[in-house]
Amino acid sequence: MHEAASVACPACGRCPACGEQRIPREELPGECDDCHVPYCDGCGRCHACGKHRPLDLEPCACGHPNDPEKVTALEKSSGIAAPPPSPSGCWGVALILLVVGLLALIYWLS
Numbered sequence: 001m002h003e004a005a006s007v008a009c010p011a012c013g014r015c016p017a018c019g020e021q022r023i024p025r026e027e028l029p030g031e032c033d034d035c036h037v038p039y040c041d042g043c044g045r046c047h048a049c050g051k052h053r054p055l056d057l058e059p060c061a062c063g064h065p066n067d068p069e070k071v072t073a074l075e076k077s078s079g080i081a082a083p084p085p086s087p088s089g090c091w092g093v094a095l096i097l098l099v100v101g102l103l104a105l106i107y108w109l110s
């Protein structure tokens with residue numbers, strides 16, 4: 001998963017917009033200056049302080065991240081938005097629980 005707003009992905013050093021390798025993997029800073037903890041391979045963060053691997057790069061040839069519209073589009077496409085739970089589903093569950101409760105009550109009363 002790339003960080004859409006950063007100049008390059010802190011995990012892999014690629015441009016999040018065009019995918020160009022902006023900085024060779026071996027030149028990515030290895031560990032956090034403050035905590036001396038290696039940056040995570042998965043998210044490019046220091047898991048001790050939560051800071052992103054700092055990448056001192058010029059904006060990419062494709063214009064990233066100087067194009068706010070593209071950044072917003074990227075953020076939208078990369079965010080795995082979970083569909084909101086449908087209210088009908090919740091009502092269905094509530095109804096089933098109600099029926100089960102009523103049946104239990106009738107059973108208990110008889």
Ligand SMILES: [Zn+2]
Binds near residue numbers: 010014
């Ligand atoms: Zn990446």
Ligand SMILES: [Zn+2]
Binds near residue numbers: 018020062
């Ligand atoms: Zn690019």
Ligand SMILES: [Zn+2]
Binds near residue numbers: 043044047
């Ligand atoms: Zn991580």
Ligand SMILES: [Zn+2]
Binds near residue numbers: 032034
């Ligand atoms: Zn740190």
